[in-house]
Amino acid sequence: MSLWTRLTGWIVLIFGLTYFALPLIGLTEFSLKARRGVYSLDAYTKIIGDAEFQATFSYSIVMALVTIAFGILLVVPTAYWVRLKMPWARPYVEFITLLPLVIPAIVVVFGYIRLYNTSSWLPMTGSIMGTNLLLAFGYTTLALPYMYRAVDTGMRTIDIATLTEAAQSLGAGWSIILTRVILPNVVPAVLSGAFLTFAIVIGEFTLAALLNRPAFGPYLARIGANKPYEPFALSVIAFGITWVCMGLIQLANRFSRHTKAAQ
Amino acid sequence: MSFLDISHLEKSFGTVRVVKDFNLSVEKGEFISLLGPSGCGKTTVLRMVAGFEQPSSGAITIGGANMVGKRPNQRNIGMVFQAYALFPNLTVAENVGFGLKIKGTPRAQIKTRVDEMLSLIGLPDLGARYPFQLSGGQQQRVALARALAPKPQVLLLDEPLSALDAKVRVSLRNEIRAIQRELGITTIFVTHDQEEALSISDRIVVMTGGIADQVGTPFEIYNRPSSRFVANFVGQLNIFAADAEGRIGGVALGQGEYAARPEVVYLGRKPGADIVLPAVIREVHFLGSVIRLTTEADGARVALDTFNRPDTPPPEIGETVELSLSSGDLIRLGA
Numbered sequence: 038m039s040l041w042t043r044l045t046g047w048i049v050l051i052f053g054l055t056y057f058a059l060p061l062i063g064l065t066e067f068s069l070k071a072r073r074g075v076y077s078l079d080a081y082t083k084i085i086g087d088a089e090f091q092a093t094f095s096y097s098i099v100m101a102l103v104t105i106a107f108g109i110l111l112v113v114p115t116a117y118w119v120r121l122k123m124p125w126a127r128p129y130v131e132f133i134t135l136l137p138l139v140i141p142a143i144v145v146v147f148g149y150i151r152l153y154n155t156s157s158w159l160p161m162t163g164s165i166m167g168t169n170l171l172l173a174f175g176y177t178t179l180a181l182p183y184m185y186r187a188v189d190t191g192m193r194t195i196d197i198a199t200l201t202e203a204a205q206s207l208g209a210g211w212s213i214i215l216t217r218v219i220l221p222n223v224v225p226a227v228l229s230g231a232f233l234t235f236a237i238v239i240g241e242f243t244l245a246a247l248l249n250r251p252a253f254g255p256y257l258a259r260i261g262a263n264k265p266y267e268p269f270a271l272s273v274i275a276f277g278i279t280w281v282c283m284g285l286i287q288l289a290n291r292f293s294r295h296t297k298a299a300q
Numbered sequence: 301m302s303f304l305d306i307s308h309l310e311k312s313f314g315t316v317r318v319v320k321d322f323n324l325s326v327e328k329g330e331f332i333s334l335l336g337p338s339g340c341g342k343t344t345v346l347r348m349v350a351g352f353e354q355p356s357s358g359a360i361t362i363g364g365a366n367m368v369g370k371r372p373n374q375r376n377i378g379m380v381f382q383a384y385a386l387f388p389n390l391t392v393a394e395n396v397g398f399g400l401k402i403k404g405t406p407r408a409q410i411k412t413r414v415d416e417m418l419s420l421i422g423l424p425d426l427g428a429r430y431p432f433q434l435s436g437g438q439q440q441r442v443a444l445a446r447a448l449a450p451k452p453q454v455l456l457l458d459e460p461l462s463a464l465d466a467k468v469r470v471s472l473r474n475e476i477r478a479i480q481r482e483l484g485i486t487t488i489f490v491t492h493d494q495e496e497a498l499s500i501s502d503r504i505v506v507m508t509g510g511i512a513d514q515v516g517t518p519f520e521i522y523n524r525p526s527s528r529f530v531a532n533f534v535g536q537l538n539i540f541a542a543d544a545e546g547r548i549g550g551v552a553l554g555q556g557e558y559a560a561r562p563e564v565v566y567l568g569r570k571p572g573a574d575i576v577l578p579a580v581i582r583e584v585h586f587l588g589s590v591i592r593l594t595t596e597a598d599g600a601r602v603a604l605d606t607f608n609r610p611d612t613p614p615p616e617i618g619e620t621v622e623l624s625l626s627s628g629d630l631i632r633l634g635a
Contacts, residue, residue, distance in 0.1 A: 196383055202352055203385035203443075205372035207399035207450065221389040 061276065068269035080270035089256060090271075097245075097253035100169070101238035104176040105231045108184040111177065113227065116188045117219055120197050134185040137178050142243040145175055150247070168248050175244040180237050184230035191226020192219075228289035232282035239278055301364065303328040303486055304349075304454060309358035311344050311510075318344050320510040322358070329484040331477065333497035336507035337533065342490045345507075346456050349488065351375050362453055378447030378485075382459040384439040386431040392418070392442050393427035399450035417445035420479060437468040444476065448483065455480070457489040461496060473500050494534045498522060506530045522561075528633045531559050538565060538602045539633070548630070549575035549598075557633045564629035565604035567593065567615070573624035577602070581619045597623055 071079035084090050119130050137145070149171055153161035161167035177184075197219065204214045220227070245252035257275065261268035302325035311319040319341040326332050334342035347353040349360055351372035360367040367375055378399075386395050396417050397410040405413070418424045421441040431439055440460055447455060457476070461469040477500040480487050491497050497504050498518040506514045506521060506529075514526045525531035537559045546554045551574050569576060579597035591614045595602045602623060606614075615621060 195388065196385065199381050199383050199385040200387065202350075202372070203379070203381060203387070203446075204398070205352070206350060206377060206379040206456075207446070208373045208376075208402040209398075210373055213402060218387055218389075222387070224389075 071266040080266035093256040107177040146247045180234035183233040187230035191223035236282045333501040335497040340507040341510040378452035379456045380460045455487045558630040562603045
């Protein structure tokens with residue numbers, strides 16, 4: 038490799054890192070300036086000590102877990118069945134799962150409100166539990182492109198059809214095949230989808246705000262409008278959560294016990 | 301009534317008839333091979349017995365019970381796949397014990413049976429390993445143990461040796477046969493390898509175009525093929541066309557085509573052989589203990605095998621020789 042090629046590579050790398058890192062460094066630096074003249078964690082302490090932060094963050098974590106559970110229940114059997122019995126339907130299912138990327142969340146939430154308002158045949162917005170459920174469904178929809186792709190890619194790495202037939206010949210029914218044979222073999226893929234879902238739900242604003250639920254996204258927006266340093270501390274925390282999720286995806290893939298699928 | 305009866309079995313995928321009026325009776329403890337080229341329907345027949353495909357028409361009974369319409373997990377049939385199909389997330393012991401666990405067998409009994417099966421396949425110490433830590437041959441042994449552990453009434457083997465290298469294939473096929481004999485389990489083995497089928501089967505079903513062309517013992521299939529397809533597909537064949545007077549090498553046999561295996565054609569004159577043909581050596585293949593010669597006799601290519609003798613070098617290419625054979629060793633070819 039010539040000196041010029043190596044130099045160009047380094048310049049591009051440094052430019053890229055600077056482009057992405059500088060705003061984050063600036064953000065972090067500013068979030069530490071709450072106390073005049075010295076760096077301190079005052080903004081973080083204030084935020085973490087805020088009861089509303091704790092309530093909204095806990096709420097979003099619970100909603101993320103519920104959404105992940107919905108996502109797994111919906112996506113794993115669907116991706117499995119499409120791969121096993123309906124391969125012709127794959128392009129259609131892929132198209133449907135991509136729709137949340139092109140249909141804005143605001144359209145989805147207005148659709149929900151119109152369909153499930155208090156004067157509709159299924160008044161889900163009439164109760165807290167109903168609205169929470171609606172929000173979880175909305176989050177599941179938003180995370181569908183990521184969850185489906187992750188799980189479908191995981192299923193591509195194992196011979197679904199032969200494993201299914203092997204399990205059937207040993208006496209297993211569909212529920213056992215799904216829970217003891219298929220799911221354990223796509224755990225890294227499901228975890229990837231789960232962490233992406235978690236990151237999406239934690240920061241989501243539109244659905245939670247318009248369904249009037251006490252989630253972390255609306256809290257983040259509200260704090261940003263009223264406080265000087267805390268929003269920056271919150272942003273750093275939000276970035277941290279996303280990065281932790283990304284790191285966990287890598288870990289899930291690396292520490293999978295059975296690295297090779299059946300050939 | 302036989303233990304496993306397949307009668308008038310048909311299977312169509314859309315407009316394509318893959319299996320046509322297939323009939324087979326298998327006795328308890330018998331080892332049957334379905335032999336045929338790719339696309340002949342042998343795997344489809346096996347899959348219908350396993351329950352993975354439903355027949356378009358016909359009946360399959362095992363031990364007198366009708367299997368058509370039953371789900372694969374209700375048939376108590378063990379199956380070994382070409383691709384091993386071990387569960388990657390389970391250890392060898394867990395794989396072998398999977399079927400027993402599904403049946404709700406107590407844990408202690410599962411352990412005993414798993415140990416017994418692992419000893420049977422010669423891998424008693426590998427129970428804690430994962431499939432990816434095993435060689436192909438070991439994985440297939442584990443797959444066999446897994447299929448046998450729940451004591452199935454029939455064992456189905458779908459080209460289980462195809463993915464293995466030649467040496468492992470030979471040793472594993474002998475092991476499969478030994479285990480099958482030891483357990484006395486009724487077995488159907490699908491293969492496209494004639495040598496495999498000939499070496500381990502009680503009977504062979506030669507299939508072509510979705511039908512069973514011939515059913516017989518390896519000896520019958522090899523020495524008395526009932527059709528041109530069987531004669532051509534199983535073993536190597538030399539084909540002689542009788543002349544206008546129905547003669548081959550001056551011996552009157554009747555009009556038509558006749559076939560002879562390479563091992564019944566002799567280099568030189570064999571005492572008692574009534575057909576003698578002048579020939580020219582075209583190819584010489586030294587295979588160790590055997591030398592395979594390809595000659596040209598009366599316009600036809602004739603292959604023959606001779607044993608290697610250290611004191612006699614093989615004939616030279618282009619050398620003129622005489623071939624001899626007995627007319628009684630010729631197989632008259634049908635349609």
